[in-house]
Amino acid sequence: MKTGITTFGTGAFLTAATSALASGGTEDTSGFVVWMFLGFCALIVIGQLLPLVITLWGAKKAFEKSPAEEPLASSAQEEP
Numbered sequence: 001m002k003t004g005i006t007t008f009g010t011g012a013f014l015t016a017a018t019s020a021l022a023s024g025g026t027e028d029t030s031g032f033v034v035w036m037f038l039g040f041c042a043l044i045v046i047g048q049l050l051p052l053v054i055t056l057w058g059a060k061k062a063f064e065k066s067p068a069e070e071p072l073a074s075s076a077q078e079e080p
Helices: 002-022 031-065 072-078
Strands: none
Touching: none
8 A cells, every 4th residue: 555655656746747847948048147146155155154163163172272170069078
């Protein structure tokens, strides 16, 4: 039963996808402009992520450099 449902679903998807992809009647000539726009968007994303990476890298270095702190329980036992 499960195999029949899967086969039917796959067949229905392929039929719909084939007819949708075969109807490309117009030619798109704006390729260069679209790639320029996508490249500009990528530069914006990298520009936004770069400060985050630098900050996390600095925090990691500071965390590795800091000395280990003693637990509060051990410092309380030392006092008379």
